[in-house]
Amino acid sequence: MHTLILHDQSIEYRNESQQKPPRKLAETKQISADAVLQAAKQHTATVWRGDFYQGKQLLDAIKKRIRKPAKSADNPADAFHKYRLAKSQQSREINMLLIEIDAHFVLNLPRAPDVQAALLDVYGEYNSERFLLPFNQLLGFIGAHEWHKKGVVIAALNDAKIHVPFGVFSPLRGEYLDLILQAKLPENCQLAFDIGTGSGILAILLAQRGVCKILATDNNPRAVQCARANVARLGFDLQIDVLQQDYFPSGLANLIVCNPPWLPAKPTSAIETALYDPNHTMLKHILAESGNFLAENGELWLIMSDLAEHLGLRDSGSLQTWFAQFETFAKPQKIR
Numbered sequence: 001m002h003t004l005i006l007h008d009q010s011i012e013y014r015n016e017s018q019q020k021p022p023r024k025l026a027e028t029k030q031i032s033a034d035a036v037l038q039a040a041k042q043h044t045a046t047v048w049r050g051d052f053y054q055g056k057q058l059l060d061a062i063k064k065r066i067r068k069p070a071k072s073a074d075n076p077a078d079a080f081h082k083y084r085l086a087k088s089q090q091s092r093e094i095n096m097l098l099i100e101i102d103a104h105f106v107l108n109l110p111r112a113p114d115v116q117a118a119l120l121d122v123y124g125e126y127n128s129e130r131f132l133l134p135f136n137q138l139l140g141f142i143g144a145h146e147w148h149k150k151g152v153v154i155a156a157l158n159d160a161k162i163h164v165p166f167g168v169f170s171p172l173r174g175e176y177l178d179l180i181l182q183a184k185l186p187e188n189c190q191l192a193f194d195i196g197t198g199s200g201i202l203a204i205l206l207a208q209r210g211v212c213k214i215l216a217t218d219n220n221p222r223a224v225q226c227a228r229a230n231v232a233r234l235g236f237d238l239q240i241d242v243l244q245q246d247y248f249p250s251g252l253a254n255l256i257v258c259n260p261p262w263l264p265a266k267p268t269s270a271i272e273t274a275l276y277d278p279n280h281t282m283l284k285h286i287l288a289e290s291g292n293f294l295a296e297n298g299e300l301w302l303i304m305s306d307l308a309e310h311l312g313l314r315d316s317g318s319l320q321t322w323f324a325q326f327e328t329f330a331k332p333q334k335i336r
Helices: 033-041 052-066 076-094 116-123 135-150 175-182 201-208 221-233 278-292 318-329
Strands: 002-006 009-013 024-028 044-048 097-101 131-134 152-154 160-162 191-195 213-218 240-244 253-258 294-302
Touching: 002 024, 033 044, 033 052, 033 076, 052 076, 052 097, 052 135, 097 135, 116 135, 131 135, 175 201, 191 201, 201 213, 201 221, 201 240, 201 253, 213 221, 221 240, 253 278, 278 294, 278 318
Parallel strands: 009 131, 024 044, 044 097, 191 213, 191 253, 213 240, 253 294
Antiparallel strands: 002 009, 097 131, 152 160
16 A cells, blocks of 8 residues: 655555556646646646546546557567557556545545445445545546446356456457367366456356366455356356465366466556466466366366467467476376
């Protein structure tokens, strides 16, 4: 938690991105986008005190001013890193426009909407003290809350819905879900592990296919709460237990499924851990340790994208090398 000084008093500063807090604060009811950006260069954030919708217009103007054409790159990997660096810098500048949230998630700005439900969805409990929050993130929370209520229709679940809050990866694309439906289950599959369950979708698909017991793990508290809610809502809570922990639960599974992060890069927020994993740490751990948690003739299913190869972030032969190392470690198991 970070604290800043406003009116000679400390105030909490919240930011979902892993960005350094501003050094100074300035308050205003009227300011230009150029002035906000100039202050940001001096490590000063602007606390907006004016009309809510005028603040949104100011935020849009800031975004327009910082849009820049992508720098040229010699190869896809270089282009990827330059793109991420540019987006990180833009995010920092955008997040220098702040709003103050009073106790019980009250936003005291003219024409401000009721943001209590959206913020409660993110933080899980009401605040007793005021705090500062990037205006852009508040808008993201509001949008995520609406999606959470609406839900995502999953064709693989006979068009049932998965409800995903802010901070949890949403299964908007269903191609990888079809793989789980089509793959032949191990014979007499009594117990399965879903590692890094997120919304709980893979565990739910296995339960739908008749796996007797699934232990789903995740170290993200938001994901654990989300998965438990989806499991209960769809009526699979007798088959699925969702555990808040790293990697493997105790026991020997007939099947372990995992959809690890795709890209070997550093995440800049909690939600990005579903996509970015420095040096493929999670993938390598899964490969190295799965043999200790698989029953005889058990199987490990990895649901992966080859985007890293296309971007030049992973050699084309790396996966085959790692898989071979794993098979040497645990010969009775299969890898898919």
